[in-house]
Every structure is written in C-alpha cells, then in structure tokens.
Amino acid sequence: MMTADVLVIGGSAGGILTATTAKKVYPEKKVVLVRKSKTVMVPCGIPYIFGTLKDAAKNRIPDAMLANAGVELVVDEVVKIDKEKKTAFLSGGEAISYEKLILATGSLPIIPRFIGGCDLENVFAVFKEEEYLTNLLNKLENMNDVVVIGGGFIGVEFAEQLSMAGKKVTLVEAAQHCLWQAFDDNISSIVEQEMEEHGIAVRTCEKVKKLAGNGVVEAVELESGEKIKADAVILSIGVKANSVLAAEMGIKTNESGAVLVDEYMRTSENDVFAVGDCAEKRCFFTNKNVPILLASTAAMEAKVAATNLYGLKYVRENRGIISAFSTKVFSKTVAAAGITERRAMEETFEIVAGKFSTMDKHPGSLPGTNKLDVTLLFAKTSGVLVGAQICGGECAGEMINILSLAVQKGITANELNTFQVATHPLLTSSPIAYPINAASLDALVKMK
C-alpha cells in the first residue's frame, strides 16, 4: 500500500493548487495527487482550442507544476474510499492511505435531457478531457452551421471562437440577455451587439423546443417556431457538482449535490476537505447558496484548505464568493465583481451607481486606445462598494481585480474617490480621468 500524508483527488485547478500549496506550507508532508486523465486541460482555456489555439494539446496545464512543487502524481481513478481506515482504493485495486484527504472532483456539464434530441450524433456537451476535445475539434473541422445553446461565459466564448474559425454560429439563450448572471443589461447588450457585428446570430429570450435529426442532428427548433440549421450543437447550459465519491463516503451534500463545507473547506467528515466545483458555494453578501463555479474560486478555496490542513494557521479573509469575472469577446473586454444592479434589487440592497467613461490610454490619440466604461455600485448608507462592471480594452482584466479587492475589504466611495494610482500614457487612463476615482466621486455626489 502506498502511504500519503495529504491525498488530493482531482487534477484540475482546485486539486493542483491544493497539492502544491500544501507542499509549500508543510514541506515535511508527502503530498499525492490522484487524477483520472493522463493530461489536464486549462478549464477556462477550452473555448480557445477551437479558434486561437487550434490544438487541445496546447491547452494543457503542465505537470511540471506538480513535479516542481514536490507533489507525487498518480494517474488512476479512485473508485472507493474507506474513511475508517483512511484509505483510497484505485481502479486497479491498489490502495493509498492518507492523514488528510481533499476532494477536488470538480463538476460535470449538465445535459438537458428534457430537451428532445440531446442524444443525437454531433450534439456535444463541453467535457474537459483532451481526447474528447481533440475529437470535437476534428469533427467540427468540416462542419459549417453550429448552434451553441446557453449564453453564459462558455457559450459566448465558444460562439466567438467558432465564428473566428469561420463557422456560421447561432447562440441561443433562454434568458433576456447573455451573461446575465455577471452583468447588467447594458453590458450584456454590448457583448451581444459585438457578436452580431461579427456575424453571430444571437437569439435571446428563446427556449429550445427540440434538437431535430435522423440519428445525426440537423436542426435546432425553438419554441418560437424558428428552425436553425445545425451540423453540430454545443450544449453550454451549465455544470453540476461531481460529488459521487463524497456521497458514497456519507459526507453531507446539499440538495443540488454539492459537498457542504465550513469556512475552512472542512466537510462533515473529520480530516476530509472539499474544494472547487464539487464544494458548495456561498454568496459573499447574503451567505445564500450560489451556483458560481469558477477556477478562480476553486483556487482561493484550495489555498484556504491547503494552508489550514493541520490546524487553522491562516485565518480566512473572505466571507464567500464575490463573483469576479472577465472575458474578451472580439474587441470588447468586459469584467465584473460583486453583485449586479439586478441582484442588488432582488436582495433589496439600497445602492447608488457611480458611472464614468473615458479612454484607456492618454492622450486618446495613442494607437490602440479603447473606450472604457466603469460602473460602481455602492451601498447607499454605508458607502461600501458592493459591485463593479467594466467594459473596455484589455486593461479591464486587471482593473476589475482592484475592485474585487475593494469589495472584499468593504472599501467605500470616499476611499476610492482619492485612492492613489499609478498612471501612464501607454498603460492606463489619464490621472485626471482615472475611472475608479471618477466613478466614486459621481456616486458621492449622488449620495449627498
């Protein structure tokens, strides 16, 4: 029998970072990571296999990360865990004992069986295995009409990349807008317009009635009656926690199957932790269960768990998921942190929105300058930042993290009005018009 001190099950973002962090904080411990597949895909990189990268192998997370950190890798499937004996059994019958077990078993794509025709050929969910994705890439090569069902981040990014690869793409979203969980309507509309200008047909407020075809998919029929030709269909309507192992061990899960965890990612079972998509997520603002499954969230949870495996060393400094997102759709970068105006209304937060638009370089005559729109949502009475949304050029990708930090630390409009920033002509907006400062002042004046 193999002996581990720290055993991590699952080889994606949450698993890797738990293992490498554990080894850094507890160098004397033997850390073993077991995963099923020979290679691991960068989860958020998957859409880019189909346009920019054109090769699934280019989207691998290098195993050197584990090796360099001193983590032992076992490629095999854990089929059973004996929690009394603290032992995991592999598909070949071998066993690994552990002191601390971390479940990082991730999530699986939801396949909407209630829609007829999901089992037709050339209907694809977005599984994360390299072989599956290579096969999908090859199959799509000779296809022209692709329908993407689901306008979340993965759906929008698939639509963009397939369109860039020359396909005729239709994106179908049941809600009023794409990306509605992350953004308010104005930014969603900009993204939709950007897609349409690049030839993607966007169908929002449209439910799929069925996928039609004879063995092989041929069309997507909407409830509105529209029939869209489809050589292939990509299903991107979401994922659900993969908690089979946890459930078999008798670990408590919630109604949607996610593993229940405390502030330090500890499950109901002693010495067993869960991180990433398989663990329940709670909202930073309300402590409600929220379905926000992100690699960046998994990474934060991995660090919380790994640093505190043998006693609580590093006090957790965040209360829950703040929902920090970014993406780039053709020339537009959009990013958000915290709650949207829509969510704020639903939860009855009284908010004041501060807005500012400027250019992302200065002077604006510099090549590559983009318009930059920043909206900041502050709680009306306390002035605390509760949400932020940005639309602009690529600098929005890190600018949102200023605001993500500010939300997490409860920073106020008054503080953000005059916080000191580094500015540079080629890199940022003008100091006279730095949009976080300026949008904060806009909110302060409205609060008066």
Next chain:
Amino acid sequence: MMTADVLVIGGSAGGILTATTAKKVYPEKKVVLVRKSKTVMVPCGIPYIFGTLKDAAKNRIPDAMLANAGVELVVDEVVKIDKEKKTAFLSGGEAISYEKLILATGSLPIIPRFIGGCDLENVFAVFKEEEYLTNLLNKLENMNDVVVIGGGFIGVEFAEQLSMAGKKVTLVEAAQHCLWQAFDDNISSIVEQEMEEHGIAVRTCEKVKKLAGNGVVEAVELESGEKIKADAVILSIGVKANSVLAAEMGIKTNESGAVLVDEYMRTSENDVFAVGDCAEKRCFFTNKNVPILLASTAAMEAKVAATNLYGLKYVRENRGIISAFSTKVFSKTVAAAGITERRAMEETFEIVAGKFSTMDKHPGSLPGTNKLDVTLLFAKTSGVLVGAQICGGECAGEMINILSLAVQKGITANELNTFQVATHPLLTSSPIAYPINAASLDALVKMK
C-alpha cells in the same frame, strides 16, 4: 472686474481636476481656471511626441474637459495676487475676485547650471509648452546623436522614443541604476538591458563633467573621461516646484520652495489651497518630505482639495504619497507602488519579500504571452504590504493599482494570499498561479 467663486491658477492635471471636481461638488459656484498657455500638454505624454505621436498637437489635453464640466477658462498670466482683497491680477491689468483660490502652478525643469555648457545651443530641458516641444521635435528631425542626461522616468522614456525614431541615443545617469527611486536593482537592470538590446548606450554611475561645443553643443564629456558625440542634449534630471506666486503672497514654503499644505491641501493662508507639483509632498510611510512629483499625485490632491473647499466634507483617506509608478520600455512594462527594498532598509523597516514568476496569460501557448514577475514587500511583524514591484506585459499597468490600493489600506499577506480575483485565459495569469496570491503565500511561509 470678473468675479469667480473658485479660482484655479494653473491648467495642467492638478488645476484641471481641481476645477472640474469643484464644479461637480459645488455646482452653484462659478469656477474659473486661468492658465498661461493656449494649449496644455498631457504631461506624461511628452516623451511620446518624439516617437509614437510625432506631433505635439496630438498630445493636448482637450479643453472640452473644462467646458463640459462648466468651468470657465481664461488664457492669461496671473502676475499678482492681493490676498486681502481676494483678487488676482492678469498681465493685461484685468482682475478676478475669488472666494477660494487654488494654486496649481506646477513645476519647472531643473537646469544644472553647475554643469558647464548648459547654455549651448541644442541643449534642451523638457518644458511643457506645445510650441517649445514642436520646435524641439523639428530641430531633432535632422539630428542623429542625442544624449539624454538623467535616467528617471522622463529620461528613460525620451531615450526609448528617440531610439524608436531612429536616433543614436546615449542615456547618462549619475546613480548606480536608472529608475532607482522607483525600483530595486533587479528591475532597473532589466530596463537597462532592454534599452541596450534596442541600441541605446546606457551609462550609469557616470557624472557629466561638461557639455562641450562652440556656441552649439557637440559632445558630452563625462568625469570618467569618455566623450560622447552629441547633436543635441536632453536634460531630464528633475523638476522643482514653481511657487513664485505663493511666495509673493507670503505663503509658507519649505526649503526647496514647495508650498506647505495640511492634510486637505490648505496653505498657511486662509482660503488658499495648493495642489500638484507646487505643493509639498510627504511620504505615506514616514511623513518625511519626498520629491515625488507625479500627475497622478496631483490628481489625488486635486480631488482632496476640490471636494473640501467649503468645509471638510470628504475625509481624506490617504496619509501621504505612496509613489505609484508604471512605464513601458520597448516590450517590458515595469510598475511599482510603495517603498523599495532599498528605501525600506534605509528607514530600518523589517521586511519579508514574497516573490512569484508566471505567465500573464493561460495557457502560456496563447499568442502575446509575457513573463510576469511580482515582488511584494511586507512588514515582518504586522504582515502589512509596504511595497510592490512588477515586471511583465501591459497588464502590469493596472495590476500595480491593486497593490497600490492594498498598500494604502494596510492589507496583509494573509489577506492577499486568498483574495478573490477574476481570471481569464486572454487577460490574466492562471488562477492556479495568480501572482499576487502566490507571492503573498511565499512571504507567509518565509514569515513562519
């Protein structure tokens, strides 16, 4: 006589933002801005006139900013102020009365008269007037050998831009490294190497003995004996506060001539404020007088002054200058906030450095990926962030502002270890290797 409620003297970053902010916070007040020159240059954009822009007119701050905000602009020189009568007199004899006066008279380049030959033809300091810069651009057009004296930000940026414009450039810096006030030696060395790889001759630890020539400059002679051919010389050894008007009014200044101000930018004279380069700067960490004159600092001070002109409405949320910088030299973006390791040692701060290197996109196979190195300096006992330095691609320009905020709010390594970020393949490092999180963990482990 013209009547103003709020009178701002000076039309660069500090003056503009004081005027527009005052009008936003006090819409009922008449705000007038007086400036000498017909147009205003983006101060930090000046080097880019000589390479990227090739036209000083493209580097103007648009007057629309003032007009749109409802600020009245007067182009004239204030020659005298009667503080008893609260009246400013213009060069033509006209007068403007005020309730609140803001001095935003900026700075002037230091011309090192102790170096012989500074008055030779084709020796240029970096004045900020459009006409002067247009003339400089035209003169340089037919010149080949240019020596830049002073390796601060302006010097380095001039050297880069003139080199990109095809000139043979030598950069002379008396200190051991270029950009030594902002960065520790490792990053300065990277910038120097980048310049040398692009054909710029970098001479550090070299003092200038004299500028040689017969009426017109021909060479720069170093104390080491080296003689460098020079068709033109750019002097960029720093600036000094322009406080003539303040001194004439009897307002208190410090030994280097900067106007003394309190936390709210109030001078020793009732109802008179000073912002920007003409006002004294104090260090965030030590409260010592520091010579850090930046447009972004002027902008912060402008907002502090303008929001509090008629009574202290918005409590100042920063203690002093934290020195937040960024620049791009050829393909390298470098950025810093807070104190360097060198400054920390001088001040006897006990610090722990957390370091992490990664790529700025994920997977690293994506086109346009750059290496990203982050160093975070934490106070050893409290764990509070006191400094940060980044070298990487353009995302460093906003990433430094996350750290600038963290320094200003006294955020600790424990907090930054698990703070939640938005990540995206095309926009940021991988969530598994987000460098602020990772460098914080590196410091935490070293603190144990």
